[in-house]
Amino acid sequence: MAGETGPPEAGTGQVFPEQYDQQLQAKLAHVRELFAGQQLPEIEVFRSSPEHFRMRTEFRVWLQQDEAYYVMFEKNERNGSDDGAAGQADEAQPISSDTEQPAAAAATEDNTETTAAAADAGAAAAADEGAASDASQPAADAEQQPKLSSKQRRKLQRKRGKKAAKAAAAADDAKTRRFNRVRIDEFPVASQLICELMVLLRKELIAHPVLRDKVFQANFHSTLSKQAMVTLVYRRPLDDVWQEAARALRSRLLKALGPEACSQLHIVGRSRKQKLCVDADHVFERMEVAGRSYEYMQVAGRSYEYMQVEGAFSQPNGGVCQHMLNWAVESTKGSSGDLLELYCGNGNFTIPLAQNFKQVVATEVSKASVAAARHNIAANAADNIFLARMSSEEFTETWKVKGTRNRLAGLDWEQLSLDTLFVDPPRAGLDPATEQMLQDFEQVVYISCNPETLAKNLRSVAHSHDIVRMAVFDQFPYTEHIEAGVVIRRKPSAAAQFTGINQARTMLASMRTSRLAAAPARPNRVAILVPKAAAEVKQAPLLQRLGGPDAIKAAVDIFYGKVLADDRIKHYFESTDMVKQRAHQAAFMTYAFGGENKYAGKDMAAAHRHLIPHLTEEHFNAVVDNFVATLQELGVPQEDIDDACAVVATTKDAVLAE
Numbered sequence: 001m002a003g004e005t006g007p008p009e010a011g012t013g014q015v016f017p018e019q020y021d022q023q024l025q026a027k028l029a030h031v032r033e034l035f036a037g038q039q040l041p042e043i044e045v046f047r048s049s050p051e052h053f054r055m056r057t058e059f060r061v062w063l064q065q066d067e068a069y070y071v072m073f074e075k076n077e078r079n080g081s082d083d084g085a086a087g088q089a090d091e092a093q094p095i096s097s098d099t100e101q102p103a104a105a106a107a108t109e110d111n112t113e114t115t116a117a118a119a120d121a122g123a124a125a126a127a128d129e130g131a132a133s134d135a136s137q138p139a140a141d142a143e144q145q146p147k148l149s150s151k152q153r154r155k156l157q158r159k160r161g162k163k164a165a166k167a168a169a170a171a172d173d174a175k176t177r178r179f180n181r182v183r184i185d186e187f188p189v190a191s192q193l194i195c196e197l198m199v200l201l202r203k204e205l206i207a208h209p210v211l212r213d214k215v216f217q218a219n220f221h222s223t224l225s226k227q228a229m230v231t232l233v234y235r236r237p238l239d240d241v242w243q244e245a246a247r248a249l250r251s252r253l254l255k256a257l258g259p260e261a262c263s264q265l266h267i268v269g270r271s272r273k274q275k276l277c278v279d280a281d282h283v284f285e286r287m288e289v290a291g292r293s294y295e296y297m298q299v300a301g302r303s304y305e306y307m308q309v310e311g312a313f314s315q316p317n318g319g320v321c322q323h324m325l326n327w328a329v330e331s332t333k334g335s336s337g338d339l340l341e342l343y344c345g346n347g348n349f350t351i352p353l354a355q356n357f358k359q360v361v362a363t364e365v366s367k368a369s370v371a372a373a374r375h376n377i378a379a380n381a382a383d384n385i386f387l388a389r390m391s392s393e394e395f396t397e398t399w400k401v402k403g404t405r406n407r408l409a410g411l412d413w414e415q416l417s418l419d420t421l422f423v424d425p426p427r428a429g430l431d432p433a434t435e436q437m438l439q440d441f442e443q444v445v446y447i448s449c450n451p452e453t454l455a456k457n458l459r460s461v462a463h464s465h466d467i468v469r470m471a472v473f474d475q476f477p478y479t480e481h482i483e484a485g486v487v488i489r490r491k492p493s494a495a496a497q498f499t500g501i502n503q504a505r506t507m508l509a510s511m512r513t514s515r516l517a518a519a520p521a522r523p524n525r526v527a528i529l530v531p532k533a534a535a536e537v538k539q540a541p542l543l544q545r546l547g548g549p550d551a552i553k554a555a556v557d558i559f560y561g562k563v564l565a566d567d568r569i570k571h572y573f574e575s576t577d578m579v580k581q582r583a584h585q586a587a588f589m590t591y592a593f594g595g596e597n598k599y600a601g602k603d604m605a606a607a608h609r610h611l612i613p614h615l616t617e618e619h620f621n622a623v624v625d626n627f628v629a630t631l632q633e634l635g636v637p638q639e640d641i642d643d644a645c646a647v648v649a650t651t652k653d654a655v656l657a658e
């Protein structure tokens with residue numbers, strides 16, 4: 001490897017097997033630090049192969065007269081702030097091409113858009129002759145193409161549209177500030193197949209002007225099953241001549257590699273708003289059944305086949321992905337009920353996990369990934385998976401009210417018992433609403449490429465769930481990045497209290513509340529309990545219909561006023577700290593009626609067990625009478641009082657310890 005900008009920094013695409021253990025230990029220590037103060041089980045550690053572990057990688061192509069090189073970009077130490085494009089890169093590695101390349105070349109969760117954006121941005125910049133001294137060079141390269149002046153930017157905007165101009169300028173700016181270009185001749189972090197392809201492809205680009213002309217990016221994707229795909233991104237339109245040349249390229253590459261090294265090869269050409277394939281835009285990863293001598297790919301004793309589509313997400317480290325699948329399958333063995341999975345990608349986890357559940361509901365936002373997942377579900381004969389294309393945000397919103405959406409048509413919430421949640425989000429972790437949703441599940445399996453966001457998301461359920469299993473998977477050797485997996489389960493005390501309540505919440509959320517539109521007008525003095533507009537509350541959860549957490553607090557005050565005046569039960573509260581009691585009750589009701597879980601008190605059985613004389617049905621009914629009287633006094637419609645009583649009724653067995 002030679003560096004055009006001086007000797008490359010240690011680590012640029014190289015491997016250091018002798019440092020592997022030390023680096024892994026440092027990453028492990030960092031993960032422990034992030035979870036300091038929390039009770040952790042022993043952390044299971046899954047190592048990577050020390051070299052040739054990456055199944056996909058991307059490079060910029062640098063053209064110089066008749067020469068072609070692969071280049072990647074390293075952070076410029078002087079201007080290396082981590083804002084912007086590189087910070088948005090996926091869970092890949094800072095030293096490998098798909099994280100450190102700025103803007104257009106950085107890989108995101110859905111590389112399709114990124115690669116297309118790279119093609120668009122490159123094409124736009126190249127079209128501006130005034131901006132590039134040599135249009136055959138990578139348009140965004142700081143040395144070859146100076147920053148665009150404002151006049152040039154305006155011209156570019158007129159010619160190619162605002163969006164493309166912005167992308168080209170952002171790539172330019174980002175790279176100028178933050179990156180040094182480094183030439184890459186060897187890249188031993190990549191699979192053996194990619195390493196061989198890199199050498200062969202470079203010779204081909206040098207030898208064939210049609211393939212070389214205005215190419216600016218080369219993406220490699222390989223599988224453990226020995227299939228490969230090369231995507232070449234151009235700053236010019238592609239035509240039949242290119243397609244013919246690509247076809248010939250594919251034959252020569254296959255011949256040179258030999259069938260032992262590569263069983264299938266596809267070439268994809270991308271340019272602005274253009275994609276041509278020779279012959280396909282996907283590869284098939286295969287996981288052989290136990291007993292066949294295949295080093296990595298054995299999942300729970302049977303084999304799975306996955307279509308991996310060009311540009312869509314796939315786990316970069318094939319061997320480590322294998323460990324992750326096995327771990328997830330083993331961790332959920334013996335689970336009861338059904339599974340909800342968000343961020344399911346191409347069904348990587350979904351399909352092997354389906355064996356542990358009656359029914360699986362899986363969602364994913366990327367169109368390409370969903371298409372691949374549908375194929376993979378059918379190809380692996382998994383018949384208990386319901387798949388919907390939705391963002392986690394959209395799903396969470398629907399989940400809260402157990403509502404319907406076109407994309408969830410056919411899903412019957414009442415028939416499902418979604419006790420387990422599986423998430424594998426991008427680096428940013430869970431959005432706030434999805435984070436809040438964690439508390440609705442008995443068990444959550446969280447796979448994360450960013451332990452920082454993992455730790456942050458799990459803090460919100462530390463009071464209600466225990467971490468019962470934890471693992472680190474070294475997907476990204478020689479970088480500071482590491483993948484982690486955590487299984488959390490509801491604490492036993494919390495579990496007893498939530499069993500009935502959760503059923504009631506599910507039932508209530510699925511009730512049609514349109515009758516509210518006809519709700520009678522309520523007196524002014526209970527304004528706090530009156531939702532703003534009937535239209536707004538038509539489909540609202542019970543808590544909202546009752547006026548929200550503040551209204552519950554007010555209702556709890558009135559309720560205890562009545563309880564303390566009720567001869568049937570007032571003696572139970574003689575030595576009770578009523579300030580605390582009111583706060584506990586308000587938090588409990590808020591959660592039970594569909595709100596956030598901030599209840600930190602005892603479960604229902606434990607909270608009432610010590611009461612002498614023991615509570616009877618008569619006492620329970622007295623509490624309900626006061627509760628109903630409170631809601632009536634506040635003008636709550638009878639339908640909502642009935643719904644609220646249905647929730648209260650679910651606590652009866654625990655309160656009376658029946």
Ligand SMILES: C[S@@+](CC[C@H](N)C(=O)[O-])C[C@H]1O[C@@H](n2cnc3c(N)ncnc32)[C@H](O)[C@@H]1O
Pocket residue numbers: 109110313314315342343344345346347348349363364365366369390391392393424425426449
């Ligand atoms: C780390 S990948 C995991 C994919 C899959 N579990 C696998 O192992 O291949 C994260 C996935 O989340 C998807 N994604 C990103 N943002 C999302 C969102 N807001 N809602 C739903 N899915 C999203 C991406 O398209 C990507 O497929």
